[in-house]
Amino acid sequence: MSPIRLVTFDALYTLITLRYPVHVQYSQVFAPYVGVLQPEAIQMSFKEAWKVIEREDSSNPRGSEEKWRDIIRRTALGAGANQQALDVSLSEILPRLMERFSSKEGYKAFDDAIPTIHRLNDELGVRTAVISNGDFRIRSALTSLGFPDTLNSIILSDVEGVEKPSPEIFMKALDAVNATISPKKYIQPAECLHVGDELVCDYKGATGAGFEALLLRRHGVEGERAHRGQDEDEDLIGVPVIHNLDAVVDVVRERPS
Structure with missing residues (x-):
């Protein structure tokens, strides 16, 4: 198995959630x-x-x-x-x-979001980025909420002109990160892990781009709010599901360095 060198995150219901509906x-x-x-x-x-x-x-x-x-x-x-x-x-x-909806007035960060990014960056030396089917306000909200500058790239569908689950937006994120490092050390898709809460947009989109992926399904009210009305017959056979972002660190740590 390849080491994980880049972890990309969905934004809404993965890193952040609405402060009120x-x-x-x-x-x-x-x-x-x-x-x-x-x-x-x-x-x-x-x-x-x-x-x-x-x-x-x-x-x-x-x-x-x-x-x-x-x-x-x-x-x-x-x-x-x-x-x-x-x-x-x-x-x-x-x-x-x-x-x-561009700031912490409208959104709040999940308790495990910023600490997970810090652990990936500081403890494991893994790069991080965001891939969102959102507009410029997502970037502003993440800044307002105090997400670290170590997020190497924030890729927004409204800016890029392409949305998840298209593999293209995942490759745009990888290209943006690779543009900051030496060509000899370029990260490959197989060394990337995407984390998000939507089966099609996040999990299937990422795996279609050659990334590994984890499907996040939070317990409690926030998880219910994110997925209320979704098809209860989702086929999750073979899909790795996690319930918090601490699990991302565990998965990355288990890989060879």
């Missing part, structure tokens, strides 16, 4: 501008708005801010906001929500 945070931000909208109504409206925008963007992609302006507007209207009040205040609501 999205619909609760939207309700808090909407309230001063359009009055109190019920979080449950926002939750349903957000799902519908997301579906519509994803369908429209598949044929006519837009910039991140324009896309989110439309999602936020549709969400508020669908939850019962007064259209006139919303249109007057949307220019203030949009940056407020964008800022919240």
